[in-house]
Structure formats: C-alpha cells, structure tokens
Amino acid sequence: MKSSISMRLPGKISDPRSVCSLGAFGIAWLAAGLLTLAGCSSGGGSSSKPQVGAIAFTDVNGTPQKTAPTSLTVGQGIYVDVNLTNDPQLLGADWSVTCGSAPPPGTPLPPGQPQDESCGTFTPAHTISGPIPSYVIDGKGYVAFYTAPAATPKQGVVTLFASSTVDHTRFTSVTLTIGGLPISVGFAPAAPSVLGVNATVQLKAALTNDATNAGVNWSVLCGSTACGSFSATQTISGVITTYTAPAAIPNGGTVKVTATSVADPTKAVSSTIQIVPISISVTPQTLSVGTAATTSLIATVAHDGANKGADWSVACTNTKTPGSCGTITAHTMSGAEATYTAPSVTDIAVGSTIVITATSTADSTKSATATVTTIQGDFVAGLAQAAHEPLRGALVTLYAAMTSDTALSPSTNANNVSAVTTAMTDSKGGFSIPYGYECPKPDAQMYLVSTGGNAGSGINPDLSLLAALGPCSHLDATRFVINEATTVAAVYALSGFMKDAQTVGSASASPVGMVAAFSTAADLVDVTSGVVHTHTVSGIGVIPRPKINTLANLLSACAKTAGSAVGDGSACDRLFRATNPGATTSTQASNTLQALLDLVQKATGSLNHHASLETLYELAASSSSFGPAISANPDDWTLSVQFPNGTGGQELNAAGISFTKFMTTEGAPFIDPAGNVWIRGNGNATTEFVGGASYARDPQALIPTIAATETLP
Numbered sequence: 188m189k190s191s192i193s194m195r196l197p198g199k200i201s202d203p204r205s206v207c208s209l210g211a212f213g214i215a216w217l218a219a220g221l222l223t224l225a226g227c228s229s230g231g232g233s234s235s236k237p238q239v240g241a242i243a244f245t246d247v248n249g250t251p252q253k254t255a256p257t258s259l260t261v262g263q264g265i266y267v268d269v270n271l272t273n274d275p276q277l278l279g280a281d282w283s284v285t286c287g288s289a290p291p292p293g294t295p296l297p298p299g300q301p302q303d304e305s306c307g308t309f310t311p312a313h314t315i316s317g318p319i320p321s322y323v324i325d326g327k328g329y330v331a332f333y334t335a336p337a338a339t340p341k342q343g344v345v346t347l348f349a350s351s352t353v354d355h356t357r358f359t360s361v362t363l364t365i366g367g368l369p370i371s372v373g374f375a376p377a378a379p380s381v382l383g384v385n386a387t388v389q390l391k392a393a394l395t396n397d398a399t400n401a402g403v404n405w406s407v408l409c410g411s412t413a414c415g416s417f418s419a420t421q422t423i424s425g426v427i428t429t430y431t432a433p434a435a436i437p438n439g440g441t442v443k444v445t446a447t448s449v450a451d452p453t454k455a456v457s458s459t460i461q462i463v464p465i466s467i468s469v470t471p472q473t474l475s476v477g478t479a480a481t482t483s484l485i486a487t488v489a490h491d492g493a494n495k496g497a498d499w500s501v502a503c504t505n506t507k508t509p510g511s512c513g514t515i516t517a518h519t520m521s522g523a524e525a526t527y528t529a530p531s532v533t534d535i536a537v538g539s540t541i542v543i544t545a546t547s548t549a550d551s552t553k554s555a556t557a558t559v560t561t562i563q564g565d566f567v568a569g570l571a572q573a574a575h576e577p578l579r580g581a582l583v584t585l586y587a588a589m590t591s592d593t594a595l596s597p598s599t600n601a602n603n604v605s606a607v608t609t610a611m612t613d614s615k616g617g618f619s620i621p622y623g624y625e626c627p628k629p630d631a632q633m634y635l636v637s638t639g640g641n642a643g644s645g646i647n648p649d650l651s652l653l654a655a656l657g658p659c660s661h662l663d664a665t666r667f668v669i670n671e672a673t674t675v676a677a678v679y680a681l682s683g684f685m686k687d688a689q690t691v692g693s694a695s696a697s698p699v700g701m702v703a704a705f706s707t708a709a710d711l712v713d714v715t716s717g718v719v720h721t722h723t724v725s726g727i728g729v730i731p732r733p734k735i736n737t738l739a740n741l742l743s744a745c746a747k748t749a750g751s752a753v754g755d756g757s758a759c760d761r762l763f764r765a766t767n768p769g770a771t772t773s774t775q776a777s778n779t780l781q782a783l784l785d786l787v788q789k790a791t792g793s794l795n796h797h798a799s800l801e802t803l804y805e806l807a808a809s810s811s812s813f814g815p816a817i818s819a820n821p822d823d824w825t826l827s828v829q830f831p832n833g834t835g836g837q838e839l840n841a842a843g844i845s846f847t848k849f850m851t852t853e854g855a856p857f858i859d860p861a862g863n864v865w866i867r868g869n870g871n872a873t874t875e876f877v878g879g880a881s882y883a884r885d886p887q888a889l890i891p892t893i894a895a896t897e898t899l900p
Contacts (some may be wrong), residue, residue: 233365237351239359240270240282240317240868249319258364261398264334268326269349273318278352279316282309282331285348286340288362306345307335307365313352338398339367361807368396370451372403375425378444378458382432383465383490386549392446392456396425401449402426408445410438415420436462438469463490465550468498469543474559476513476529484557486545494522495548501527503541512541518548529559531551567635568619569667572717572723572875573642573650573746574812577616581640582651584609585620587659588632588684589692590701612640629660630698634703635686636679636780637669645749649759651780652746652825653677655708668717671739671746672813674780676719679826682787682878683862688780700860707861707877710737710828719813728875735826736813741803742779743810758806767800786824800824828875 214855244252245266256265271278286306307330333347345365348357375393382388389884392403400469402423406432407414414437418429430444440461447455466489476482486497496519503512515524546554567585571578585608610618637652655677656662656670678685684692692701708714710723711730718730719739744758745751750758753772763776767785776782786803804820857865862877 191367191381194538198873222442225460225817235273237274237354237357238272239349239351239357240272241266242269242347242349242359242361243317243328245326247326247330249317249330258366259335259478260295260366260368261335262337262341264332266326266330266332267347267349268314268317268319268330269741270318271351274316274351274353276353277316280349281352281355282312282314282333283348283350284309284333285346286344287342288344288346305336306340307333309333315806325628335363335365339840340365367398370397370448370454371395372446372448372456374446374456374458379460380458381461381463381490383549384432384436384462385434386465386491387429387431387493389427390430390444390446391425391427393449397424397448397450399450403446403448403455405430406445406447407442409433411435412441412472413437415444423619431761432460432462436464450559465490465547467545467547467553467555469545469555469557472557472712474527474557476527476559479529481528482559483522483524483526484515484543484545485522486519486555488547488549488553491521491547491549493549494520496523496838497525497545498548499525500544500546501541502544515543516794527559530895531805565687567656567662568617568634569669570616571612571618571637571640571652572616572668572670573640573647573652574743574810576642576747577614578612578637578640578642578650578652578669579614579616580646581612581616581618581637582609583612583618583620583635583637585692586634586636586689587679587835588634588701588705589690589694590632590698591694592628592631592698611775612637629658631659632657632692632701633659633662634681634691634705635667635669638688638778642747644747647750647759649750649763649778650746651778652742653688653780654714656714657680657705657709665715667714670717671742671779672712672717672735673714674712674742675735675738676708676711678780678783679878680711682784685784688778697860700862703859707863711826711877728830730828731826733815733817734821734824737804737807737816737821738783738824739813740810740816741807742783743812744806745779745782747810747812755849758809761802762806765799765806768799802851828877830875832872 235571244255245268246252247266249266267282271280284306311331314331315328317329319326323329335345343366344362346362348358348360348361371394373393375391378390379388390405392405394403400423402421405417405420405422405428407417409415411433413433413435415433416431418431419426421427422428433442434882440463441459441461443457443459445455445457468487469483470487474482474484484499486499487497488497498518499515501512501515511530513527513529514529520523525545529541541559543555543557543559543775544554565603571581571583590647608620610620612618633656635654635656637654638650639646639648639649640650642650651675652669654667654673656667682689684696684701686705706724710720710728712719712735719735720730721732722728722730741762745762748758751757751763753775754760759779762779763782764770766782767775767789769789770776770785776785800823801820803824807816858864859875862878865873865878867873
C-alpha cells in the first residue's frame, strides 16, 4: 500500500489520506495543527465500523480522575474525553446529552442531534479521538467540558453521549444523577423574641434552592392547647403570614413557631417567642400648661408586637363647662408625640385637675395617665418696653388695688401692700406670671409695676413703670404691655388713690371710685398695645394724645439710660429734681414712677417754677420714642379730655354712676368718684382734668370716700 505526503512549512498536509501511513508522526502533526485532514482510506477499502471507547472523566489536561463521578449538582461542570478505534480518518467524536436514563446499548441516535441546554451543555461539542499524546502540552481539542443544567432535569438524571463523527450509530454513553443544591430555610427578618398577648406580627420565610417554589408550612407549639394562629399556614419564599399570639400566656410562657420546607421536610427554621402582657407608660406624668397653650406627651407601649400604638382621651373635674377639658391627638404610634391643647380659664375652674389617658390600641385593658392643672398656666403675660426697646431683666410685679371691698387681713396685707406675685423679663422683654392666685373679687382692680431692667444702655435702677390692667376676672384673656405711655395713663388716672407703686387705694377706698379710676386709665392708653388713644373708649371724649406722648418721652429720657446718682446732672437726676422742685435731695423721687406722681400731685401748673417746666420740656424733646408730641413748652402738665356738646355726663353715666346734679353752673368744678375734676365751659362743652382733684387737698392723703354727690348703684 502506498501513501504520499505533500508538505508546506509552515503549512498543512494537502493530501490528508497520506496521514494514515504516517503513524504516530502523522497524529502528532495533526494534533499540533500542522496538518489538515480531508480524507483517508485504508488499503483495500476496509469496511470495519469505528469503535467508541468508554467516556472518561478527566482534568483539563485529559488526565483521568481516580474515581469517576456518578452524580453532579445543578450547574456543576466536569471534563470528559473518549478514545475511538477503527477511525481511519481521525474524525473523532461528537458530544450530546439527553435527559433521562441511558437508552439500551445499540439504540441509534438521531443524526446530528443538537445539544439540549435544559439537559446541560458541552464545550466544545466535538473532540479529537484520544488517547492524548504525551508530547501535547494540554488537552485542548481532545477534552470537552460538560456543564450540568441550572435546574434539576426530568427524572433527575442525564445521559452523556460520545458518537463517532463518521458514524453516529457508533456511540457510547454514561448516565449521571443531577441533584439540586440543598434547600435552606430562614426568617427574613428575624422573628421577635418577645410578643404581647393577642399581639400580631408579620413573619416571612426565605428559602434558597427551592426549585419548585413549594414554600413552607407554618406551625406553632407551646405548653398549652392555645398557642396562637397564622393567617396563612403555607406561604412561598418571601410572602408574609401574620401570626397572632395567644390571648393568655401559655404554660412555660413561650411559643415555638416553625417554618418547614414543603419540598424537603427535613429543612426547617424555628424561633422561640416569649409571650408577655402589653404594658404602657406616659411621659411626662404631670404637666404645667398655660391656658389655651399646647404641650407634648409620649405614650410608650411595650410588647406591642404589631405596633398598634395608643389611643388618647382627656377628662377633667370641676369644670365650669362640661367637656371643656382641652383636646389631644386621637392616636399615636408608640414613642410618637401627642399634642395636648389646654382649655382657657373660662372653661375650667381654678384648681380643677385634668386627666389625660393613653390606652393601648392592641389591648384596651392597659392604659396610663398624666395629670395637668390649668392654674399652672399664665395668669398675666406680656411685654415690658422702654423707649420702644425690650426691657430685659426687669422685675415685674402684679398688684391688686385695695378698697373697702377687697381689703385683706392686716396680717397678710400690712401697710396696704398687695403684691400678688412676680416674674423677670426675658431677653425680648417678655414676662409670664403663672396662676396661683385667686382674685379677692372678680372686679378687683389689678395693676403691674416693672422695676429696673436694661433697655440697651445698662441696668437702670431708677426705672419704674406702671400699667393699669382692670378687673381681675379679665386678665387671662389678654396680653399686656408696660411702657412709658401706660405709666402716664395709670399714674394720672390713679393719682387720687396713689401713694407710691406699692400703695394704690386703701382699706377705706371706694370700690366704685377705684373702678372709675381704672376706666379713666383705659380711656387714655390701650394697655394691650401701649399706644395712646385718640378718643375715649366710648368714642365721645377727645384724648390729649400729643401731651401724653410728650410725657412718655419725658420718662424715656431717663428710661433709656443706666440710671443716675443724686446731683450728677444726668437725665434721671434732672427729671427727679424738675418734677418736685421744692424737694430736697433726701425727699426727691428716686424712680421714674414716683417722679411722675410728684409732677401730677405737686408741680402741675406751678407758676413759681418756670425753670422746672422748661427743664421737663427739654428732657421730653430729647426723646422721640412716642409721637406725635407737643412742639412747644406747655403752660402746665395737666391732662384734659374734651367733651363737645356737653356729652361728658354720658361718659359718667356709661360707667354706671348716677348723679343728682351735674355741672349746672358754668365754670363750677365737679369732682367725680375717680378724683377727676370736671368743668363746664361756654355752651355745653365740658372738660375732664384727669387726676385733678388731689391738687386741691393734701397730696399725701389718699381719697377715702367718693364725692358727696354720688349715689352708689
């Protein structure tokens, strides 16, 4: 038999049939890629069938494994090769795989059967026939890599085929079991360690390698017959079931919840949960709340597995208006703030206790309470100002004016001093006097005095301001302002009843006269804003606004400083000397309120002290805090309210005061119960001189009785 070789280097054998006569050299060249094979024949045209050897499991270089595997897991891979004999053209083997058991030996395969990726894949799908020569450095071309399917195939097995390329009826096969990865079960997230009775919690089981997505069965065990229940006893991976704890604590105090794989009941996860009673607490437990003010409370619900939170309610005792106990947020989650809004003082009596209750939403038998007393709220609040600046660090004191109706016992009200309580102003001039005082009578007249403080130039010990507030029963509804204008109005209106800041009225003073005096102050200045009126509250009388503003500026000249020393010529020192020019250094005023009272009672219209009047105007002109102001030095510092067309009598009658005779003679003065002097001018016009009655009598004597012409109501 002859064979011929034609060679080109580098190149390929052009007559592949001659490879058959080259023996081992030809095979080596073929493996090295130096030859291309187109055809081959055996002398005499042999008709022998190729023989396909057993499939071998190897490493990447074709070295056989010591122990051939019988199974793989899903996605696992392995190297295989096969040796063929009687393969004269060296065409090698084609690889394929089917799912299921191997067919009986000799079963023909479909020609050119493609790879079924659901049963796995081969890379490459064709290899050269082994054995691999020793001089080949790796198994490339001789070895195929089989990758098992990603999911377990039908019947759980695959059959690998190596078929002769030249004759697919000649093949060999091996059957492998393909197993799934082990199923694992876990809680996601973890089950709680503690749960309240009747509480609910959402549970989820997370499974891996659950190829059929069969999920889990849920179960619970405990030392009693009632261990709780599940809303769904079977769920797939990641789907929620709701567990409801038992209504009573079971024997042993715990339950064991379990999620068991449906596909593989040997795989499960369990968690032990302690069953405890729900408890609830409220913070703070006691509160101080201003009338109509708001505050926050927090209810903490322990062992509330479903986090249902708390429901809020409010009740109170001794209410004037049933149901007016304030309001609170209806529901909060555990740890969240609830907002309580207190009632106004008109809705609840002084001393009443408000009870705020938080009840567990999950267990209505569990609740906690907090208490609040409304008299802890603000009785009086407002702003203290000087020269229109916040008066910081001033002492604000609330007083009750004394009358025969409101006098307290001498042991508690020595020397007619009737201070109620005090407060300090903050950085913005704000003050707040809390409840803790019961009015002597609802119509007892109240006033505020501010002493000291800093309006921007330092602490001024000479500064004292006054505001006439009105009836005690009306204080809680209003915020007040204390400034120079309220001081002018109060000192002029109350001058007939006033000795100093601490003494307004006396045990023998007329209650009707005191009401009239405080009404006069309200006519002059709005005590809620500190602004001077243009007309009386009734709208009838014309207020001397420029003159009141000028007097307020007079006080501002001293108020905006850091005070004075006697004789130092400062604004405060000049004010104290000019308002009482006849006083000595030991008897002259030492604060702005007393200086203004001296001006009203002693220096008004004094013809013998023009220099003092000029000094006062100069001081007033040096400040522009209040306006409009008068533009020239006045002849006196009286305050006169004008009533055109004789309407002053209407003003008096509006205050509930009845007179048998009123100014029937032109120019004849009449003194009203507040100590104001009324004079009828030409025609029907009348003039009210505020605080004028005290000028005709001893300025140090308080007015003990009302005018003789008054008829008490």
